[in-house]
Amino acid sequence: MAPQKKNNRQNGSSVKKFYWILGAIGVLGVVLIGLSMFRTRGAATDQPEDLPPGAFASQQELVAAARGISNGPDNAPVKLLVFSDYMCPACKQFALNVEPGIRDQYIKNGQVQLVYYDFPLGGAHKYSFLASRAGRCALDQNKFWEYHDLLFERQSAWSFERDAPVPQFIEYARELGLNAQEFESCVRSEKHSDVVTANRALGLNLGVNATPTIYMNGRMVGDAWSSFDKMKPLIDRELGIGG
Numbered sequence: 001m002a003p004q005k006k007n008n009r010q011n012g013s014s015v016k017k018f019y020w021i022l023g024a025i026g027v028l029g030v031v032l033i034g035l036s037m038f039r040t041r042g043a044a045t046d047q048p049e050d051l052p053p054g055a056f057a058s059q060q061e062l063v064a065a066a067r068g069i070s071n072g073p074d075n076a077p078v079k080l081l082v083f084s085d086y087m088c089p090a091c092k093q094f095a096l097n098v099e100p101g102i103r104d105q106y107i108k109n110g111q112v113q114l115v116y117y118d119f120p121l122g123g124a125h126k127y128s129f130l131a132s133r134a135g136r137c138a139l140d141q142n143k144f145w146e147y148h149d150l151l152f153e154r155q156s157a158w159s160f161e162r163d164a165p166v167p168q169f170i171e172y173a174r175e176l177g178l179n180a181q182e183f184e185s186c187v188r189s190e191k192h193s194d195v196v197t198a199n200r201a202l203g204l205n206l207g208v209n210a211t212p213t214i215y216m217n218g219r220m221v222g223d224a225w226s227s228f229d230k231m232k233p234l235i236d237r238e239l240g241i242g243g
Contacts, residue, residue, distance in 0.1 A: 062198060062201060062202050062205060063202060065194070065195070065198035065202075066117060066195070066198040066199045066201070066202040067195050067198070067199075068081070068115035068116060068117045068199070069115065069116045069117075069139060069144055070113055070114070070115045070116075071103065071107055071113065071114045071115075071116070071145060072106075072107040072110065072112050072113035072114055073110050073113060074113060075110075076107075076110055076111055076112050076113035077111060077238065077239060078106070078111060078112045078113070078216065078217060078235055078238045078239060079112075079113050079115065079216070079217055080102070080112060080113070080114045080115065080214060080215070080216055081115050081117060081214065081215040082094070082114060082115065082116050082117065082212060082213075082214050083117045083118075083119040083199075083203045083206075083208045083211060083212060083213045083214070084116065084117070084118070084119060084211055084212045085118075085119055085120055085121045085125055085128045085211040085212075086120075086127075086128050086131035086132065086135070086151045086152065086155065087121070087125040087127060087128045087131065087155065087159050088121070088125065088128075088211045088212065089155070090211065090212060090225075090226070091152070091211050091212045092152045092155050093225075093226060094212050094214075094225045094226070095148065095149065095152040096149070096152055096153065097227070097228070098225060098226070098227060098228045098231055099114070101228035101231075101232070102114060102228070102231065102235070105232075106235055111235075111239055112235060116148070117199045117202060117203060118132035118135070118136075118195075118196045118199040118200065119199065119200050119203045119208055119211055119213070120132050120196065120200060121211060127158065127159065127161070127164060127165060129193075129196060130164060130165075130166070130169075130187070131151055131158075131169070132192075132196040132199070133186075133187060133191070133192045133193060133196055134147070134151070134169045134173075134187050135147055135148055135151065136191075136192035136195060136196065137173075137183050137186035137187050137191065137192065138173060138176070138178060138183070140182075140186060141173075141178045141179060141182065141183065143173075143176050143177075143178055146176050147172065147173070147176060147178075150172050150175070150176065151172070154168070154172065166184075166187060166188065169183075169187055170183060170184050170187065212225050216234060216235070216238060217238055221234060
């Protein structure tokens with residue numbers, strides 16, 4: 001489990017308040033944020049940063065600005081919030097070995113909605129911010145989940161590159177049938193820097209200090225993210241299945 005440098009853990013009331021706000025405004029609510037509120041970044045070596053106090057007038061603004069990416073219906077009885085970093089090996093474990101079972105057994109039949117939030121750690125994870133923006137560029141062409149899976153599958157191929165792995169990211173887009181020219185224009189620009197930064201700020205606000213951090217209906221699942229066999233009984237309990 002990849003640690004985040006700061007310990008900014010909050011009590012459970014922050015998460016409960018978040019769920020109330022989320023229900024009020026919808027997962028894909030939009031607040032326009034000027035890039036002027038962030039520092040100027042290099043397109044290939046982006047590093048996440050903490051926003052200054054007062055960057056958002058309210059938690060409601062922050063929730064709307066973060067814009068999680070959902071898989072599953074909004075009215076699903078179980079909602080999973082996943083805060084993840086594309087360079088995190090534990091996040092790869094969840095994405096490739098646990099999430100498929102959740103998709104097949106619960107998301108497809110409308111019992112679970114999984115909402116993905118970028119939480120790039122930065123530091124040694126020096127390309128995680130760039131990877132998060134690349135995922136959002138794939139979202140622009142309706143291929144987020146396919147790109148999300150491919151980034152994790154190829155994690156060891158791009159994470160240790162000496163230079164920013166922009167060419168690899170463009171090639172992955174091409175493999176998935178995206179318009180490579182549009183994708184390249186997106187990933188080499190500052191597009192989505194604001195949203196990814198807001199995602200990370202939301203995680204910090206909720207007490208996220210490691211990846212992956214997963215909340216199920218407002219409660220952190222602890223290390224249950226590590227296997228489907230551990231996640232399944234927690235989901236079933238929320239659904240009232242079994243003893």
